[in-house]
Amino acid sequence: EVRGIQRALGIGVEPKLTVNALEVLRRRYLLRDESGEIIETPAQMFRRVARAIAAADGAYGDDPKKAEEEFYLMMSGLEFMPNSPTLFNAGTGTGLAMSACYVLPVEDSLESIFTTVKNMALIEQSGGGVGFDFSRLRPAGDMVRSTKGVASGPVSFMRAFDTATEIIKSGGKRRGAMMAILRVDHPDIMEFIASKAKHGVLTNFNISVAVTDEFMRAVEDGRDYELVNPRTGKSVKRLSARHVWSQMAENAWKGGDPGVVFIDEINRHNPTPHVGRIEATNPCGEQPLLPYESCNLGSINLSRMCKNGDVDWEKLRRTIGAAVHFLDNVIDVNPYPLKEIDAMTKANRKIGLGVMGFAEMLIKLGIPYDSKDALALGERIARFLEDEAARASEELAGRRGAFPNYQGSIWKSPRRNATVTTIAPTGTISIIAGCSSGIEPLFAVAFMRHVLGGERLFEINPLFERVAKERGFYSSSLLDKVVRQGTLDGIKEVPEDVKRLFVTAHEIAPEWHVRMQAAFQKYTENAVSKTVNLPRSATPADIEGIYSLAYRLKCKGVTVYRYGSKGEQVLNLGLGE
Numbered sequence: 001e002v003r004g005i006q007r008a009l010g011i012g013v014e015p016k017l018t019v020n021a022l023e024v025l026r027r028r029y030l031l032r033d034e035s036g037e038i039i040e041t042p043a044q045m046f047r048r049v050a051r052a053i054a055a056a057d058g059a060y061g062d063d064p065k066k067a068e069e070e071f072y073l074m075m076s077g078l079e080f081m082p083n084s085p086t087l088f089n090a091g092t093g094t095g096l097a098m099s100a101c102y103v104l105p106v107e108d109s110l111e112s113i114f115t116t117v118k119n120m121a122l123i124e125q126s127g128g129g130v131g132f133d134f135s136r137l138r139p140a141g142d143m144v145r146s147t148k149g150v151a152s153g154p155v156s157f158m159r160a161f162d163t164a165t166e167i168i169k170s171g172g173k174r175r176g177a178m179m180a181i182l183r184v185d186h187p188d189i190m191e192f193i194a195s196k197a198k199h200g201v202l203t204n205f206n207i208s209v210a211v212t213d214e215f216m217r218a219v220e221d222g223r224d225y226e227l228v229n230p231r232t233g234k235s236v237k238r239l240s241a242r243h244v245w246s247q248m249a250e251n252a253w254k255g256g257d258p259g260v261v262f263i264d265e266i267n268r269h270n271p272t273p274h275v276g277r278i279e280a281t282n283p284c285g286e287q288p289l290l291p292y293e294s295c296n297l298g299s300i301n302l303s304r305m306c307k308n309g310d311v312d313w314e315k316l317r318r319t320i321g322a323a324v325h326f327l328d329n330v331i332d333v334n335p336y337p338l339k340e341i342d343a344m345t346k347a348n349r350k351i352g353l354g355v356m357g358f359a360e361m362l363i364k365l366g367i368p369y370d371s372k373d374a375l376a377l378g379e380r381i382a383r384f385l386e387d388e389a390a391r392a393s394e395e396l397a398g399r400r401g402a403f404p405n406y407q408g409s410i411w412k413s414p415r416r417n418a419t420v421t422t423i424a425p426t427g428t429i430s431i432i433a434g435c436s437s438g439i440e441p442l443f444a445v446a447f448m449r450h451v452l453g454g455e456r457l458f459e460i461n462p463l464f465e466r467v468a469k470e471r472g473f474y475s476s477s478l479l480d481k482v483v484r485q486g487t488l489d490g491i492k493e494v495p496e497d498v499k500r501l502f503v504t505a506h507e508i509a510p511e512w513h514v515r516m517q518a519a520f521q522k523y524t525e526n527a528v529s530k531t532v533n534l535p536r537s538a539t540p541a542d543i544e545g546i547y548s549l550a551y552r553l554k555c556k557g558v559t560v561y562r563y564g565s566k567g568e569q570v571l572n573l574g575l576g577e
């Protein structure tokens, strides 16, 4: 019992990190002294985080030592990871916040706009991402009373946010991501839809159109709909809903933006309608929030929740309980960047527990990603996560009290958190845990990963390597081929069933991507981050079809990515590309 002995001696169990994980940790996560020397090991990092988060237990008469051990073991065992800002900042004494997701209000005044730019800067310093709804801003060309001039409109103000973010990013640990949302009935909607069409503009923003049920009906019926000036509340123009819909698809076809947010579906699930309407999400869309609300995320590595070719439900249950405890504690110890955020976050106490490594779980269970069985498993995992996380939150409420806005919320029995589940992209924490991202299929069986500042790291899927060896078709010439094309397509020596199992994102029909997103969304309280991959040959009409399907299946939003449509990709297939 090496672990037990190490624990008794107070020595950290060294996690089994991949080369890439170590590289990422060294570059951005491990603490450094003033001269820039790294002063902690990965085990010490997990210890630092576990201790800082467990400290919240003291205030409730629970034993922080016990929680620290539990938190430490699940992180160093690569079973659970909190979002990056928690790993960066917990226990460092820097006063930087630990949440990945924020939404800030933008009101129709210079005072509000530039206060929000400042607040955004404070958030981005900690590694958090911010979403904004720009729909309250009067449209371009509208009257400005004080100066007798004309307003410049939401899109031009977005440039101020973008430039500020560009400057902060050069000094920070990671890119400050932002989400800009505009309602489909804002008079500047056409300009917004095309605002990222030019190469190299608004690069720090993801943009999404907030689409209403009313608009979706107008698309279906082929009707016009009204654009409303938010300053006067008056209708200023009518547009063909189908035209706007097709322009959204056209621009997404060219470069991935805009995405779509189904804002009425989001508000049908708003847990605290008595506190306010939800108008925006965080940058990757998985976390709808009220203005000034923040949320911290965490993800369970499903690849480590398998036993004998099946799901280890007991281990998953235990891990969910500990993870809810962890994320709820973060709310207490988090040094918020603003007093408004502090108050709002503590009143709702939203947390977002999700999963990563789903693709590897499927492989271990022998289920191809694009199959009915995979959808069924996805739904089952989401439901289990939801039930167990809600139960853990109710238990916490029994001992520590319900979230302050509980009265008037949609929940029938007291819980500690207004929401408990979110499926995050897990872009970096999945690298640290050495698993596939979120609920995405494998991106490739082997690939070059671009990380930070142009570096490239080579990766081959370890499960494939193992299967190839076990089944006796492993060879260096085989690996050469896989690395060159990224997929197993057309490689003779790989058996058909192995090819099916290691199917990659771009080989999977777009409908399966949407259906998997919907399967998880069915039992997820917040939203699901998922990219719908399209082949290079897909058309704008295909994208319209995908958007409509996502709406029908009750997704809260949808983002597509057509292969090769963005100049700079985080992941590139194989070496040949």
Ligand code: UDP
Residues within 6 Å of the ligand: 082, 083, 084, 085, 100, 101, 102, 127, 128, 129, 130, 174, 175, 176, 177, 178, 282, 283, 284, 285, 286, 297, 424, 425, 426, 427, 428, 429, 430
């Ligand atoms: N995020 C950000 N900048 C980044 C990556 C992420 O601001 O470069 C924020 C954003 O709100 C995103 C959320 O973190 O939606 C979760 O992203 P992800 O799960 O990829 O983060 P990780 O914890 O893996 O770094």
